[in-house]
Amino acid sequence: MADSIFTGCIPALMTPCKADRTPDFDSLVKKGKELIAAGMSAVVYCGSMGDWPLLTDEQRQEGVRRLAEAGVPVIVGTGAINTKSAVSHAAHAAKVGAKGLMVIPRVLSRGSSTAAQKAHFSAILEAANGLPAVIYNSPYYGFATRADLFFDLRSRYSNLIGFKEFGGKADMTYAAENITSGDDDLTLMVGVDTGVYHGFVNCGAGGAITGIGNALPKEVLHLVSLCEKAAKGDAAARRDARELEEALTVLSTYDEGPDLVLHYKYLMVLNGESEYSLHFNESDALSDSQRRQIENQFTLFKSWYSSRYPN
Secondary structure (H helix, E strand, C coil): CCCHHHCEEEEECCCCECCCCCECHHHHHHHHHHHHHHCCCCEECCCHHHCHHHCCHHHHHHHHHHHHHCCCCEEEECCCCCHHHHHHHHHHHHHHCCCEEEECCCCCCCCCCHHHHHHHHHHHHHHCCCCCEEEEEEHHHCECCCHHHHHHHHCCCCCEEEEEECCCHHHHHHHHHHHHCCCCCCEEEECCHHHHHHHHHHHCCCEEEECHHHCCHHHHHHHHHHHHHHCCCCHHHHHHHHHHHHHCHHHHHHHHCCCHHHHHHHHHHHCCCHHHCCCCCCCCCCCHHHHHHHHHHHHHHHHHHHHHCCC
């Protein structure tokens, strides 16, 4: 693969809040360092998990800068309401020493237009100044990047080295069959926590970007390691990977829903990390039933894991 930054397991960081509901960048950097020390290969900031629509461009860029200055290998999300803003994030990432880009499609305005998306992607990749990048494909953005557009862009921007797929199994299979499998310099990134086994074993993925890995880094790193072994034909690892992914199903499925940040911040609180107890909008909150469900499932998973892997 063209660059090792898009390998292994990469958590998409959430943005902790201070009491006044402004970003707590000290806690952000602390968490980034902890996750790298735990064995993560890099972090993503600021994607959907980081609440990018709720932050100013200046706040997002401060978070990126602080992470990079602290020596945390950071991949920068370029989600924005217009191309000019997305280009600014790409240029800033290159300037402050970020390690890669997660290129988000154009949203709201002409989002379904392939021509508009081609211009949007091109502007970001140009501004990246050679920074390695993957296109982030997700049904939530209302646009599916297909092979013809991907290779059109790659023919002009060699820093486009991969594809992050957030869609379901059929989408990931399409990406593997039509985009990433034909060139060893391209990598497929699993973009959803429910697709780790399918991505690595059935689609040849080179890495996974995770949400649940913020709260359960050891266990998610274990899952990725098993999947990597299973992808090489290890029968025992194949069995154990499927078992572990099934045990994580409920917690991982939160990654697919609109309340993913609320759920995963609450898991952090259950881990004792109170800096994740607040959200930028005071009205953003889980219901009592949602909290009880996540508490029960978190307890169940941890009990199962400690019983299954006592050492």
